[in-house]
Amino acid sequence: MEVVTVEESSGEGSCPECGSSHLVMDYVRAEEVCEVCGLVVRDRYIDKGPEWTNRGDGRGSPTSISTHDKGLTTEISPGTRDSKGNRLQANDGGRLRRLRRLQKQMKYSRAGERSLAEALIELDRMASMMEIPEEFRREAAMVYRKAASRGLVRGRTIKGMAGASIYIACRIMMAPRTLDEISQFLHVDKREITLSFKVIARGLKLGLPTPSAEDYLGRVASRLSLAMDVQAEALRLIRKAEKSERFHSKSPMGTVAACIYLASLKLGQKVSQGKIGEACGVSEVTIRVRYLSISDALGLDITPRRTRVRAVATAA
DNA sequence: AAGACGAAAGTGGTTGA
DNA sequence: TCAACAACTTTCGTCTT
Numbered sequence: 001m002e003v004v005t006v007e008e009s010s011g012e013g014s015c016p017e018c019g020s021s022h023l024v025m026d027y028v029r030a031e032e033v034c035e036v037c038g039l040v041v042r043d044r045y046i047d048k049g050p051e052w053t054n055r056g057d058g059r060g061s062p063t064s065i066s067t068h069d070k071g072l073t074t075e076i077s078p079g080t081r082d083s084k085g086n087r088l089q090a091n092d093g094g095r096l097r098r099l100r101r102l103q104k105q106m107k108y109s110r111a112g113e114r115s116l117a118e119a120l121i122e123l124d125r126m127a128s129m130m131e132i133p134e135e136f137r138r139e140a141a142m143v144y145r146k147a148a149s150r151g152l153v154r155g156r157t158i159k160g161m162a163g164a165s166i167y168i169a170c171r172i173m174m175a176p177r178t179l180d181e182i183s184q185f186l187h188v189d190k191r192e193i194t195l196s197f198k199v200i201a202r203g204l205k206l207g208l209p210t211p212s213a214e215d216y217l218g219r220v221a222s223r224l225s226l227a228m229d230v231q232a233e234a235l236r237l238i239r240k241a242e243k244s245e246r247f248h249s250k251s252p253m254g255t256v257a258a259c260i261y262l263a264s265l266k267l268g269q270k271v272s273q274g275k276i277g278e279a280c281g282v283s284e285v286t287i288r289v290r291y292l293s294i295s296d297a298l299g300l301d302i303t304p305r306r307t308r309v310r311a312v313a314t315a316a
Numbered sequence: 317a318a319g320a321c322g323a324a325a326g327t328g329g330t331t332g333a
Numbered sequence: 334t335c336a337a338c339a340a341c342t343t344t345c346g347t348c349t350t
Contacts (some may be wrong), residue, residue, distance in 0.1 A: 023340095057325095194329095227319070250340070251340075251341075254340085254341080272318085272319060272320085273319075274318090274319075274320095281340070282341080282342085283342050283343075284319095284320080284321095284342095285321095285341080285342070285343080286320085286321080286340085286342075287342060288320080288321070289322095289340095289341090
């Protein structure tokens with residue numbers, strides 16, 4: 001599958017890190033990124049892509065995969081006038097009511113259609129809560145549809161499955177969100193999303209790209225209002241650290257947190273482990289352990305403030 | 317007082333028999 | 334299905350700035 005991820009930016013501005021004016025819009029990650037050094041100049045880029053909700057432009061509307069009938073249904077309007085505005089005769093009203101009821105039944109006739117419609121509405125609501133781009137919604141809707149067509153939804157909750165579809169869509173689009181982030185944003189139990197995710201991933205035999213620490217940096221940096229130079233240094237450290245075999249099979253968020261901490265120390269603009277941990281959703285202890293092993297692996301000249309020989313704890 | 321350190325015990329996920 | 338394991342978290346006492 002080919003995904004076009006970037007587009008030329010409007011041209012204004014330059015990278016505060018390397019001064020390059022080659023800034024590109026990454027619609028998939030919703031970020032504005034420097035093409036030269038990879039610095040995230042602006043995140044949560046507001047999607048200025050086509051706005052499909054306006055159906056009054058006279059050119060017709062594109063079909064949307066995130067609507068259960070792909071937006072192709074003809075509705076019988078609820079009024080009592082015909083298309084020319086003439087009042088309907090008394091006995092027409094009854095006929096129309098029957099037609100409307102019939103149409104509604106047809107719309108949801110196939111097994112599971114009603115719950116699919118509800119799920120796609122839920123999915124849309126969740127996606128807008130998370131402010132993710134339109135492309136993500138379409139991808140998530142696609143995942144949900146496939147899962148539903150394979151009968152994977154049965155026995156799972158709509159919220160869990162919709163949350164998992166969003167999680168999967170974000171990973172497919174190489175802009176992963178953690179399960180924690182998604183469950184917090186959507187107010188859905190993390191275990192419910194995890195379970196649904198496993199069901200879908202196994203059922204659809206999805207080979208998802210492994211999330212990289214780099215993919216998380218932009219969002220975390222903006223949460224911490226990190227200075228551009230610290231962010232750029234953290235990015236360099238992440239790239240170096242991820243080349244090392246030692247850091248495979250470790251949580252990417254831990255790497256992000258540790259590299260931000262290291263970068264802040266290195267540039268003398270220290271951010272506390274507590275603040276970073278909060279923004280990354282990892283504990284201070286994880287940051288401590290990771291930043292020490294990363295600084296060791298990269299041969300950085302950063303030593304812990306003290307190396308203490310702890311007194312043997314006295315029994316309670 | 318805030319931030320950092322490190323030990324110890326606990327938790328939830330993965331893997332392999 | 335279950336035990337072993339690695340990664341990570343929580344808690345807590347101590348130390349430094």
